[in-house]
Amino acid sequence: MDSNLLKVFVEVAKKKSISLAAKKLKVTQTNVSLRIKQLEKNISFELFHRVPKGVLLTKEGEKLLPLAEEIVDKVKEATSQIRNIKKQDxxxxxxxxxxxxxxxxxxxxxxxxxxxxxxxxxxxxxxxxxxxxxxxxxxxxxxxxxxxxxxxxxxxxxxxNDLLFIESKKEASKKTILGHEGICAFFNASKIYYEYLGISDYEVLEMANFEVILACVELGMGSTILPKSIVQRYGYLNKVKITKVDKSIVNIxxxxxxxxxxxxxxxxxxxxxxxxx
The missing domain is CATH 3.40.190.10 (Periplasmic binding protein-like II)
Structure with a gap:
């Protein structure tokens, strides 16, 4: 069984869409459709129900999916190991x-x-x-x-990482957490620290990068938690008020x-x- 066909099948099953799978695989929708038809021909079963919003696995498709995922993973593993079989190039x-x-x-x-x-x-x-x-x-x-x-x-x-709770020296920091993005570990650490301080009525504000965050903290727009190395790298250790965060409270x-x-x-x-x- 062609592992390339299985790779396409797995991606379509994950996305539940021919078009989204094609985008992920960086090929045309026609290419994906043809490969699915070829795989269905090879195994003599239909693998997907075509529905208005995309595709759904048939019972046969549901049975094939875990096997196909295992084969695709094994091929990736073999490719990776062969690439460096003699040396780490x-x-x-x-x-x-x-x-x-x-x-x-x-x-x-x-x-x-x-x-x-x-x-x-x-x-x-x-x-x-x-x-x-x-x-x-x-x-x-x-x-x-x-x-x-x-x-x-x-x-x-x-x-x-030595984590620091950072506030403005000049202005009383508003009850606002400044962070890089919602899933950033240091953003979430700030929320944990606010809870430790007993602050529950706060706002959050996402910003483009750490340098912008530090500049806004200095201006009094809010506070944040960042590793000491980042604060030091951008030259803000003496520009803001810092409090070392105990690892028992939050550790990253x-x-x-x-x-x-x-x-x-x-x-x-x-x-x-x-x-x-």
Whole structure:
């Protein structure tokens, strides 16, 4: 059975739509439709019911889906392992936006110095997206917030973050939490800290990046929690009022992780590497 046809089938089943699957796979809708028809011809069963809003799996399709997902995952795993079967010639690194500012540059410098033979690729996103990319073999390693919970992911190295509650020196900070995005770990940490302070009637305001957040805190528009390294990097340690957050209240380590079955050849190096600039 052609694994490429199964890959298309799995994507259509996930999206419940030919058009959305085509967009995800970066092919035409006609291409997707033809591949589904080819797969249905090969197994002599219809896999989808066509409905006005998209497609739904038939009973046969429901039975095939878990098997198809397993085959597609095995092909991805084999491809990944064969790519580095002799040596680690490439490494796709995922990183959260905050860690890009804190540790990614030091890592790149060390890798270029100690393993110049490795071709590096970089991807930045949030922890949820990076976790999914690891599971789908789209990145080899990733810096995420907190230890991984998925059974197929393992921890290579953990970095502690000194978290600071940041307020304006000049103005009384409004009861407003300033954050990067709703799913940002530090944004959620701010909410936990507000609860610890007994503040429940607060507003939240999302902003484009950490530098903008810090500037707005200085102006008295609100408060936030960020790692000390980010506050220091942007030169705000002496511009704002800071309170160290006890780890018993909230703790967000940065964790370097990978798949259990896709451990980089240089994993020992990565476990020992120091990223202090």
């Amino acid at each position: 490439s490494l796709i690194i995922g990183s959260t936006y905050s860690n890009t500012k804190m540790r990614l540059i030091p890592l790149l410098k060390k890798l270029n110095k100690d393993h110049c033979e490795i071709k590096l690729e970089l991807v930045t996103n949030n922890t949820i997206a990076l976790t999914q990319m690891l599971l789908e073999y789209k990145v080899d390693i990733a810096f995420i917030n907190n230890e991984p919970k998925h059974e197929n992911l393992i921890l290579l190295k953990k970095f502690d 380590p940065t964790c370097l992780v990978c798949r259990k079955n896709n451990v980089p050849k240089i994993s020992t190096y990565l476990k020992k590497v120091s990223l202090d600039e």
